[in-house]
Amino acid sequence: MTAALPSAIDVLIVGAGIAGASLAAALAPWRRVMLIEAEDTPGYHATGRSAAFWHETYGGAHVQPLSIASFDTLAHPAPDFSERAFLSPRSALTIGRRSEATAVDAFAAKFEARGVDVVRIGPTDIARHIPGVRADWSEAAYEAACSDIDVGALHAAYLRAAKRDGALLAIRAPLESARRTADGWEVRVRGETIHAALIVNAAGAWADRVAAACGVAPVGIRPYRRTVVQLRFGVAVPAELPLIVHVGGDFYFKGESEGRVWLSPHDETPVEPHDAAPEDFDVAIAIDRLQAVVDWPVAAVERKWAGLRSFAPDRVPVFGADPHQPGFIWCAGQGGVGIQTSPAVAALLAAELGAPPPAGMIGDVDPLPFAPSRFA
Template structure:
């Protein structure tokens, strides 16, 4: 019998498994043949600590030291630019305050992003405290920590049965049964189905599709120094990536858990909204994909023991904030298991507590 079984090999599961492996023998089970296949592998990979609800911001800020210093750091400079149309001054001012970004004049904005259209872009704001995350190295670093501390990472594991025993849990995957004292549900969009399989009351998670298109560098520009660009109404965003530009419609379409793919019409509508603010027409997509961002009913993360069984832990509801919250979220999970005091304030802990759904 192991101490901990973690179901789900995305960033939530791998980070939790890494922290738990320092407390006891840990087994990480991932259904796909590679880690971070679903939402984690389709992330915009940005660290922006002011983004999200108050509890998410608290987790992101508490993760800062890890991102900047652990294992040589996982961040590289990107920057964030907000843009607004003419006549959107009130919404623009609110966004500047929320995200702590400073307004810049149009000449400065065009120097940073030459394709902006002054006829449609009325205001712009920028700050440099936004960073690209090396997401793959982050997941692999956490997985290596599990292995280095004597734990096991298994991919290609289809969990078909979960049974409560007098000593903990039995999890059957690929015909093999594993036993552990505690079970951690980091199954992303499948968090509720995993809970139901274990006889735990589901919490009502909502997987939401988010699509992405990759387009060639607009106008042949070198995008190396361009920031991420976000419409203040969050109806689209664009981010440089490996010499191309990623454009997302920023949609949140409710879906059942599945291996998501983009809707062509949704992509087209999002690209049209993006094109309204730039001078270069999109004539080609080099690729497109979609992922499921899974939210709890109140859109806060859920980190802690289930109300109906304290040996079943929720590590779920990341809702698109999985990477930027993972270092602190996983630390908080381990702190609870170890009975240690957390650096998170009481309001944040209350917002993350599964007991709020009791």
Template structure:
């Protein structure tokens, strides 16, 4: 008789992997990933930044609650540091200089060591910024690069150690429930389980529809990035990330080059996202406009999908239509930096029916991410 798992997790990105880490060992669990490798889509194309800048209140709370895990992960999780100090320089040109003060005041609530900078000091920090571009600036030291692959693999390593199975190249092509058991058809064969966790990222609504449930209007949005060579003689590893105050663009060191994104957010179908030429041009334009860099060659270009519910809050909890179907979706661009706390929230709801008390005490309402809030939502 084939094995019947307690739970099948759909999706091997950061959401599915972190959930598997929390639940494996307490339930028999299989993780089904549609691609030939985990983290292929959104997780593998993240800006890999840990920061509470420009975040919603609930994301800031989740990020702050994730910090201790990321700086002191469990034994056997990883052999390297997951957070690498980076710092963030927020800049504004003359037309937007008035926005700096309010942005700085907001940042102080979560990063009290931030401080205002004279434009000359900003140029000393990033010497290839244009002097006539930077009218106002501040610096936030509470910004880190995330070692994303090590984080993802750490979740999966401990999940497997606790008994989880991970099955690649296994998109679910059909699903039906019979006798209290889900039958999930994949190219690798049928998988049987009692509960399903929808951590399918950009495909979350599609998977729900495949299961006969209503879509929750969780929409993927494309974001583009390119890398270019930095200036000769500048140690890029010591530079901060640079964010334009109105979030028009950002750039940061990455693998010995400069990565820049136009911070685009274009609605997309669930797909293997590819960069559009216009967005590539915008990225190059913003970098040329704000720095003295000559962009003669684009070393690499890519796009990823960030999924959002209509109200931009994550979707975590059991479906109102099927008590055995659990949503873990709509993490937007914050899935990686919030994964320790959000996976603990999801596991609490899944296993005990209530989220962790410490996260509620941190200010999150028990129903803040409930799928019930999206019932009947129109596009």
């Protein structure tokens, strides 16, 4: 799908991670679309490093409508999009110590009121879900409707669908500069000029830099480093272990395979956009926090990696037309929910750009809270 640069295009999408690829797939049947990607591989920085899951309460109440609207596409994709589902059932526990009972109560009540099937459970049920849990972790809210996402398969399906409908992709092709003209944009890529009617800024951690290169005011997208570790233990840990999330935000972990888990200290270290790598200190913090929860002896750190999660100032995704610069479209600031919300975000934004919305998928989702005009 690597393409030569055309002289003109309807929609130029900057960034071929999950945000750009999903939009390209939704828009390509209706507009001439091109994706430009600065790296050698689409999805290199965030998408390809995600330990993603579909978790209805993850990201908070503002994100929940996008997650709900995306579920059917992930669980039951159309046959021409994927021959198999992208979700594998798991379950989730939001847990706390005895001293955090009020916080767990508030979490459960908040999302129960929003229609989530969340059940408050106590020590006996917690120990059944987490063998070896320490006694102080006596508070939890259980959600059966949680699933792992096959991120690689989903991203590849978006790129495949976009290509099938005529979208072009150029890798090693960063946006160098852009100038607004009377009828669109003149964009410099690889020393050549492309005329584009619209630019979509789906550049993740680099979104504000892309905006600046286009002469557009930034909205304050800030990247943060997130660390993930794969651990092997000296005791049996079930592969089907639920996603375990601390109600106070200190960690999450989930079963990876028999005797192994993926663990994060839920770190958010402000950084400049770059090729993120894990810090030994963050790995040590992650293990220390896990050892405070369970009595599993760590046999080995088998893998460790880091990625970039990018947030707007209010930590809500940003997508839609820039209020001050015609023809400049934002699709950024998705934090850790960009993969589980990608079907809905792509459908909403594609509809704004002229594609017909999928029947019934996004009818109940109001795009206004996500519009960049909220920062104006």
